[in-house]
Amino acid sequence: MAEQLLTAVVGSYPQPDWLVDRELLRQLMAPRIRVEQIWRVPEPLLEQARDDATVVAICDQERAGIDIITDGEIRRESYSNRFANALSGIDKERHGEIIGRTGVRIPVPLVSGPIERTGPVEVRDLEFLRAHTDRRIKITLPGPFTMAQQAVDEYYGDEESLALAYADAVNEEVHALFAAGADVVQLDEPWLQSRAEQARRYGVKAINRALADSPGTTAVHLCFGYAALVKDKTATGYAFLAELEDSAADQISIEAAQPGLDLAILKSLPSKTVMVGVLDLNDPEVEAPETVAARIRRALDIVPAGRLIVTPDCGMKYLPRDTAFGKLRSLAEGTGIVRGEIQ
Template identity: 65%
Template sequence: MASTLLQTTVVGSYPQPDWLVNREMLSKMVPRTRVRELWRVPEAFLEQAQDDATLLAIRDMERAGIDIVTDGEMRRESYSNRFATALDGIDDEHPGEITNRVGQKTPVPRVVGKIRRTKPIELRDMQFLRSNTDRLAKITLPGPFTMGQQVRDEFYKDAEAMCMDYAAAVNEEAHDLVKAGADVIQLDEPWLRNNPEEAKRYAVKVINRALQGLTVPTVVHLCFGYAAVVRGGKPTGYAFLPQLADSIAQQISIESAQPRLDLGVLKDLAPKKIMLGVIDLADPGIETPQLVAERIRAGMKYVPPDKLLPAPDCGMKYLPRATAFGKLKALAEGAALLRKELQ
């Protein structure tokens, strides 16, 4: 039993090779619209190049000792835009703008009709992942609440109704991904903490619709943003977290290493499993296994080891690949130290 405790995993993304994407351009953005000029490989060869990059990501995770792997999101410009812009009812060619709390304007897709999923989007990604690893395999989808925050709505004029249609589209995709061999389905919902008041009104409802009927473990990931993009100090607590105890997701994924989160909040999420961020992605250094074990132990004060899954704080997309690999190796070795203690 001890060998199944503290299963390690990743949030989703892994560094894309420099020959695949323009990482200097990528470092300045988290795209909401499609940004095809990010890709260095001509369209005719892009899928083949993305396949090769995906194999590199899978093998790095396996070599590092990670128990639940992903495809590294090698085919995505951002965690959300590939799925979000492929839905019917979305105009990505003539973007609108939204303004964040500090006045920064971001190009976003426009919602111009009813949101529908008319074809599979990540199905081949999951099929490729499943055929190239014998480890537990997870695939991520952008959450319906977050996608609703990343558009200019010119059709619904009702954010909840719009997000319910996003949720239906996510649910259809998720069921196909499970049929393709996904062992875990994760929703990325970082905007829950950006707009907690609106989230309190309907986020759990749309998350539950997105996860409806799934027969594999499901995760909701929320964070304070990529360390490479959100610079400076991060909050030490989530404005929207205890509410997720009412969701049907079996696991909640939070970052705690960089923001030095007060882990007492984990008590509010019982009886969920916790994907606990114990790798600080703002620190260019590589943690020691002992430091990782110490961070996991801090979580074990509030959550038993059979309900903890150690992970990085967030996606590793913006890190140098050598750094990402070293951090994942430390993650696996730190969890192994604690497994020995628990035997």
């Protein structure tokens, strides 16, 4: 029965203070363009340092007892900017500017040519993860809808066309990641929720194109934003979620703990495995395992154990490392309590 109630992380894990300037990282908060000044280690040693920090992230997840782990996104300045800026068609000299999800103007990639994947971006990351653990592994990519929302377009002249071009690039990377040994490939699509009108027009179309003919398990994560940035989150539900029942993704990942989400919304995803956030990343205190167990039980009132994976609400990038580790340990221990009840 333990296989029916797995634990996983959403994606990121805290980067060490010796690797990144965490205060600058917090000020920038998920940058869309490259911000290489956050790295504390000089370039000749940077790749080795990021490898070492990735091993730490892997080991922390294993020690905490997590079933499906990631590389912690240690090599990234944000969840999206590394992949998004590695594609051709992104202007190397200029950037654009948009109003972000919080109403602040932010710099973003400027699309001045055709979006194309010219080579692997995260394949080495996946290979490194696979070489350093025997557990199931997941790797994340920014989704095509979100990347299109996080860019200024001077080439396509149509936001749907831009999203579909991103989808083609993502699809090539998805296939390469599965070929390199991924168990799960996840698309991060937080902007589906904040741009619901556009998402209803072409969000699922872009996701399905990005995941077309995938040979392994695929997932889509959507959220209200990092807890470090967004404090007030609605309990009434996502503006865009039920539509993902028609997507090609096998798994849908949502946050639920911080907003106190009404989990009845999960009834709208009857064919999907759901990853439900049971760790509130806005709370600096580490949840007791019984608190986690109670949140899992509420999810099990709606979703059977065979379709439920329990996770943090979102990426843990902006937490202190000891807090993140403590929360993951409570996640595993709380899940263990509930596993014992359903056996």
